[in-house]
Amino acid sequence: MLKKLDLKKELQPYYAPSAKVVELVKVPRFSFAMVDGRIERGQAPGTSPAFQEAVQALYGVSYTLKFMSKRRKVDPVDYPVMALEALWWVEDGRFEISRPDNWCWRAMILQPGHITRRMFAEAVEQLREKRASPAVDRLRLEAYAEGMCVQTMHIGPYASEPATVARMQAFAADHGYAERYEEVLRQGRLVVFGHHEIYLGDPRRAKPEKLQTVLRHPVQKAG
Numbered sequence: 001m002l003k004k005l006d007l008k009k010e011l012q013p014y015y016a017p018s019a020k021v022v023e024l025v026k027v028p029r030f031s032f033a034m035v036d037g038r039i040e041r042g043q044a045p046g047t048s049p050a051f052q053e054a055v056q057a058l059y060g061v062s063y064t065l066k067f068m069s070k071r072r073k074v075d076p077v078d079y080p081v082m083a084l085e086a087l088w089w090v091e092d093g094r095f096e097i098s099r100p101d102n103w104c105w106r107a108m109i110l111q112p113g114h115i116t117r118r119m120f121a122e123a124v125e126q127l128r129e130k131r132a133s134p135a136v137d138r139l140r141l142e143a144y145a146e147g148m149c150v151q152t153m154h155i156g157p158y159a160s161e162p163a164t165v166a167r168m169q170a171f172a173a174d175h176g177y178a179e180r181y182e183e184v185l186r187q188g189r190l191v192v193f194g195h196h197e198i199y200l201g202d203p204r205r206a207k208p209e210k211l212q213t214v215l216r217h218p219v220q221k222a223g
Contacts, residue, residue, distance in 0.1 A: 007110075015083065035138050054135045082111075088196075149216045152168060
C-alpha cells in the first residue's frame with residue numbers, strides 16, 4: 001500500500017513561519033541534496049549560470065527520488081518535493097545584500113528520512129544519463145543540523161530583505177543572542193553559514209511584492 005508523507009504539514013514550524021513576528025527555533029538534523037558553488041563576478045543569484053545549473057540539478061534529483069520512492073515494490077512512499085534553499089556566506093570581504101558577486105552558496109533541497117545513499121546514487125546516475133552537467137556531478141546527500149536560529153517570513157523582493165534582517169538581529173539581541181556566523185568567520189572557519197533563505201515563491205512567476213522567503217540565521221547566547 002502506498003504511504004503518503006505530508007512533509008509540508010509535518011515541518012510547518014520550519015517552513016511556514018509568520019511574517020508578523022520573528023521567532024527562536026531549534027532546527028533539528030535534516031537530510032539534504034546539496035551542491036556548493038559561488039556567484040561569478042558581475043553576476044547575481046538570478047543571473048549566475050552556476051547557480052541556475054545547480055537548481056536544475058537539485059530539482060532533477062529530487063523529483064527522480066520522489067518517483068523512485070513512489071514506485072518501489074516494497075514500502076512505496078509518496079511525498080511532496082520540498083522548497084529550494086540556499087546558505088550564503090563570503091570568503092573575501094563582507095557579506096552585503098547589495099553586492100552578491102562575492103557570495104559563496106550551498107543550494108539544497110530537504111529529503112525525507114527514508115532516502116538512502118544507495119537510492120541517491122542511483123537517482124544521480126539516472127539524472128546524469130538524461131541531463132549531464134558539472135552540477136549533477138557535484139550533487140551529494142548530506143545531513144545538516146542548524147541548531148538554534150532566529151527566523152521569520154520575508155514578503156517582498158529580495159532587495160528589501162535588509163529591513164527584515166534588521167528585525168531579526170534586533171530580536172536576537174533583545175533575547176540575549178548573537179549571530180553565530182560572525183565568530184566563525186573571524187576564526188577563518190566556515191562551519192556555520194550566515195544567511196539562510198528558503199524560497200517559497202518563484203521569482204519567474206510571482207510579482208516581487210508577493211514573493212515569500214523564509215529567512216533564518218543561526219544564533220548563540222551572547223557572551
